[in-house]
Amino acid sequence: MESSPLLFRALYMDPHGTSIFTTFSTPGNEIRGLSFFVLAITGGIFLVVSALLIHVLVRYRARPDDDSEPPQVFGSLQIELSWTIIPILIIVVLFLSTARVLFSVQDAPKPKTALDVVVIGHQFWWEFRYPQFGVVTANELHLPLSTREAPRPAFIKLTSADVMHSFWIPELSGKTDVLPNRVNEMWIDPQSLGLFRGQCAQFCGTEHARMLLRVYVDTPEQFQQWIANQQRSQPELNGNGAGFGNENSASGAVRPVAAVSSAPNKVAGNTSGNQNEPKYGQFVFEHQACINCHTVSGTVASGRYGPDLTHLMSRETLAAGAAENNPQNLEKWIADPDNFKPGSLMPAMHLSDRDNAAIAAYLETLK
Amino acid sequence: MGGESIPVGRGIEVGVERPARPTYLEVVHSWIVTVDHKKLGILYICNGLIFLLVAGVEAMMMRIQLFFPNNTFLSPFTYNRMFTMHGTTMVFLVGMPLLFGFGNYLVPLMIGARDMAFPRLNAFSFWISAFAGLLLYYSFIGGVGLSGTGSAPDVAWFAYAPLSERAFSPGHTVDYWTVSLLLSGIGSIGTAINILATVFCMRCKGMTLGKIPLLPWLYATLSFLILVAVSPLTACQMMLMVDRYLGGHFFDTQAGGSAILWAHFFWIFGHPEVYVLVLPAFAAANEIIPVFSRKAIFGYPAMVAASVGIGFISLGVWAHHMFTIGMTSFGNAFFTLSTMLVSIPTGIKTFNWLATMWGGKIRFELPMLFSIAFLFQWVIAGLTGIMLSVSAWNWQLHNSYFVVAHFHYVLVGAIVFMIFASFYYWYPKMTGRMLDDRLGKLHFWLMVIGFHMTFDVMHFPGLLGMPRQIYTYEPDRGWTLLNQIVTVGALIQAVAILIFVYNLVHSFFRGEEAGPDPWDAWTLEWATSSPPPAYNFAIDPEVASRRPLWDLKHPEDPDSAFE
Helix, strand or coil, X not given: CCHHHHHHHHHHCCCCCCCCXXXXXXXXXXXXXXXHHHHHHHHHHHHHHHHHXXXXXXXXXXXXXXXXXXXXXXXXXXXXXXXXXXXXXXXXXXXXXXXXXXXXXXXXXXXXXXXXXXXXXXXXXXXXXXXXXXXXXXXXXXXXXXXXXXXXXXXXXXXXXXXXXXXXXXXXXXXXEECECCCEEEEEXXXXXXXXXXXXXXXXXXXXXXXXXXXXXXXXXXXXXHHHHHHCCCCCCCCCCXXXXXXXXXXXXXXXXXXXXXXXXHHHHHCCCCCCHHHHHHHHHHHCCHHHHCECCCCCCEXXXXXXXXXXXXXXXXXXXXXXXXXXXXXXXXXXXXXXXXXXXCCCCCCCHHHHHHHHHHHCCCC | CCCCCCCCCCCCCCCCCCCCCCCHHHHHHHHHCCCCXXXXXXXXXXXXXXXXXXXXXXXHHHHHHCCCCCCCCCCHXXXXXXXXXXXXXXXXXHHHHHHHHHHHHHHHHHCCCCCCCCHHHHHHHHHHHHHHHHHHHHHHHXXXXXXXXXXXXXXXXXCCCCCCCCCCCCXXXXXXXXXXXXXXXXXXXXXXXXXXXXXHHCCCECCCHHHCCHHHHHHHHHHHHHHHHHHHHHHHHHHHHHHHHHCCCCCCHHHCCCHHHHHHHHHHHHHHHHHHHHHHHHHHHHHHHHHHHCCCCCCHHHHHHHHHHHHHHHHHCHXXXXXXXXXXXXXXXXXXXHHHHHHHHHHHHHHHHHHHHCCCCECCCHHHHHHHHHHHHHHHXXXXXXXXXXXXXXXXXXXXXXXXXXXXXXXXXXXXXXXXHHHHHHHHHHHCECCCHHHHHHHHHHHHHHHHHHHHHHHHXXXXXXXXXXXXXXXXXXXXXXXHHHHHHHHHHHHHHHHHHHHHHHHHHHCCECCCCCCCCCCHHHHCCCCCCCCCCCCCCECCCCCHHHHHHCCCCCHHHCC
């Protein structure tokens, strides 16, 4: 079949793929080694049994001119014993080799240099926290390279905010389910730089298919830089939206929508240039329901229900990988999340095109 | 030989009376009020076939959606309903009715009884199961939920809590699912009690435990499994209802409930259920393979022991569906070992079938063709099962398309293929007419080609990281071509199944007369006319061996001399 060399490449060589046979982390490598061993044994059994079956079918087919019944054989204890005991021996081997990998991965001690990561599954996105650094981000996990000389495995605690999910990056490790009201644990020590992709592997609702995962493995220096950037909070651009409304942000957050929609008229004259768009965008953002769900650290936005947007522009994708993170997509996404992800829990706010563009312009400042 | 039966034991001579042609209304009435195990069996089978077509359409819709990446043929809402309904339908409304149908029809005949032990319970079980099916499908029109959440359940066939709780599944779709499964569970338990009582209390004279044909033996085993396994399902459905309507917190994680609890309950049911479905396939193979190899089954005691062994071991393997849920390493190791142990009795059965064929004179009639394909596919399904039991590897394979391919290999490659074999083998007994051979051959080859295109190829997207139950995927993941091959294969299978259904209808009116014993077989059902009269046997048969008709046909070399 034409697809077989393609398939081979996909299974063993594709640098962008998610094959379980191209692994770059200890648990993944151990599993891969075990899987080749099991494949060899089961492949051997398959060859023997199908050879026997084909032999029987050819050798003992009925001949057209022969109506007599063959000799009736009712069984043989010796033969029964042989095909009972040989499989038992095979199973002992399989079980012991599985148990070795199982215990070495699951019960590995946590080294002092380990990085702590907390993964929280949400319908339909991922929240990542780095408790050692006070960093919260979403959907794109950054990890430092772990080498034999400087091991820096990530020890990950997983829990869910709503329903069951499952955390799976095939090139690094197997799945660990993400359950509400329970904390599971796993670890990975990525030994190669680059992007590793995965996605939620436990059906969790409408947009289960678009709950994608990206893991970036950085050099230790890049990782430190990334952490330093993520620790920065964002400024209020213009004194809590002063100039767009008379109240301060504390009361502004509960202002009726009607008051907000009057704001564009006030500023329409002096925002022909783009430089005021982000300010106005922040004003709209902070006076809409956006901040009930989203956090922009350093500002009044401190919602916990949706992804943290503090450094949105440091991410390559939107909506848990549903779209590339660029200005057009961002605006489209804000206007109506159903454009990329029907069933996403973020509602369309039915704002004017200008407000949507302004929010996008504001979010684009969140580097 | 049309109207006669082969005399068994003390010699039976039965002429079938042909009463005056009943009116249409009388026919319908007779089928509705019937307590005859044969009519109920046929009702079960028709029920299963109708839902097979419905669930097949659902499968085709999913395959069309997955033909292109980012396809918009189905919305995510619809797609999620499709796989939930496909899975639930195939297990509860296709698999169970078909297996109960053949069981109901064949078990009393094969043990020389005139009916099941409890004929009225039998009718009750059928009608409540049929009602459960209608109730589930009524959710398409009656189940519109709050905020338009849907018109059919969309929580996957295992309905993991808390997704199935009210917080995440408002509206009534999950309620339809829950109540429907509760009712069908009551029907299943009724039938299980009935089959157990029939096999153990209704056997004809001379049929000791060691002389029961393998089919009734296996049906007794799976009935026992149903009794043990369906109860937890019923229990957890009730707990879910309590959560949803009475403010309980069994699975309500926001109030301290446990999501894992549901998973344990469901799979304590779910895994034995797989064996409930596959044992009838084994049962049919146990009857068909010897007849078409012209040899007695090899190692009858080992086959019985292996089947009962599978039944017992399968009660202790459920958590192999949960290797990723966060069990301790010892828990994982235990279920790895117990799951691997299942392969020993299963291997014994496979080798015994091979040994039965060894030295025989194999006739490649349609039932045997399907059985051979079954044997081959069952070996592969078993081996991928061993791969999945390797818990560390399971962390990668779990919930991927590899698993989907594996269990479809079991459910289609083994069970559906043996259901087809059973149709070709016993349809003449049930209707008195043979199924058309040319259509049957076409069905067989299309089915084999379609099956392997679909389910062989389906393993690979799983190895490439494709999870199950996703309504779409990105174009750059390398899954596109594989999914397209799978979809084309599914289309071929759909054509094959349509040909099969046409054959069933066509041969009912136009098929060749079968006579009581078209396959030159050996068990009691072939001793009476086709179709059998309401009372099955005019005189209670009496047997001296496992193959009474062999004894009769070969008085010089009877089995009874060796058993």
